[in-house]
Amino acid sequence: MTQLKETTSYLQSKVKAKPKIGLILGSGLGMLADEIETADKIKYEEIPGFPISTVEGHAGQLVIGQLCGVEVIAMQGRFHYYEGYGLGAVTFPVRVMKELGVDTLIVTNAAGGVNQSLNPGDLMLITDHINNTGLNPLIGENVVEHGVRFPDMSTAYDRTLQEIAKQTAEKLAISLKQGVYVWNTGPSYETPAEIRMLDKLGGDAVGMSTVPEVTVARHAGIRCLGISCISNMAAGILNQPLTHDEVIETTEKVRESFLQFIKQLVQNID
Template identity: 45%
Template structure:
């Protein structure tokens, strides 16, 4: 698997040549969950301007990157949209933005995603902090021979989702008047939605949420020493949890309906000194 080492070095060098500062936090927005935050320092720019391969479009993903400054001075590298393995990308392709952020010197990663709900008691609109993950994609961004300087060959994934950041997110959600759930996220390849049998299997395995992103990005981020927080929006019940068929438009609509809560929570988190 090609890890794009030379291209990452070039992207980092270009960022520095432009005189842009090191971001404090990288933020990745999931399907329908792009929100406006802070004052732009640079961008928005097409994500493709910073990647060594073409970006294929997915509804609900703007595929832009910008550098923002929040009140208080925190700088956020904001990826509006992500790329997915089901588009034909390798795991190393998928995590290029994460590695780019980490190699710039960014220490904290915050991501959002839209997920299917495996737990019947979590209706659409439930917001949860991911506490652990099941990588069921059959792939890993560390396969092959990533540079030794990036991190341990066999990185530890205990507390991959930082407990302190999860606790902070829960406090800030309560301050805003709602409860932030916690659960395990299962990552599958897609693009087909899960079958009812697969959702039953995931429930037995301990999953609370299921989606087509996130797991590779977390592996790459932890490999490079980043602290990680993932906020997952239950956009629809998993197949078989109800009798309703699943549609991507439903996912996007759930994101739009929850945008105010997501934006309020992200603003509270990103403005909190304890995030560092």
């Protein structure tokens, strides 16, 4: 609580904006933050209590300003368990967003396609998730001021926001797939056998993020919307090696449709 208040006070002293919408931008998707106007950009290493992003393709800064006239706070790069951070550190920025007044969180990621009806470059609306790690950021003492001991996750991804997303995509003539996202810790990609298992479990896409942030956001009473960019087909489907370069290359190809979609979505939510 002490660290949370210190971090929040620091950010409030640096910016005047009071964002209601938070954005977490995944690998290769940080270009959205470059669209934010009258922006205050604060490097993670300057923020008390913040970890430092170490992943290629993550700028590692908070960007706070206006996106199409809507005040937002964006994480241009996130933190991951595989970087060696505990889940408390990984999700700390979500707690800070709540303290700053955020009540809606849009979480994006680059994910591998498990469902073979998906294709690299598709945008997928996350309808639900599977935590395949055995980890949970809420393990430990529960702080009542943060949320209840046993939070409900039956609507982890807000249904009203999902409808807004589908309507927005339809108006923009953007194909928006839907599916279940699976969280694995990484950093190694899955084996073909693991992908076959996830397919049988009901997973449509797999990645190394998102679930911890959404879990903490729901605990804090923040409504969530999740969007995956299918950056590659998961192991064994196309019988070719997987690389992070492929992830970045694919997200660059969908740049325009992703930017158009999220910008319009933010306006529709507000």
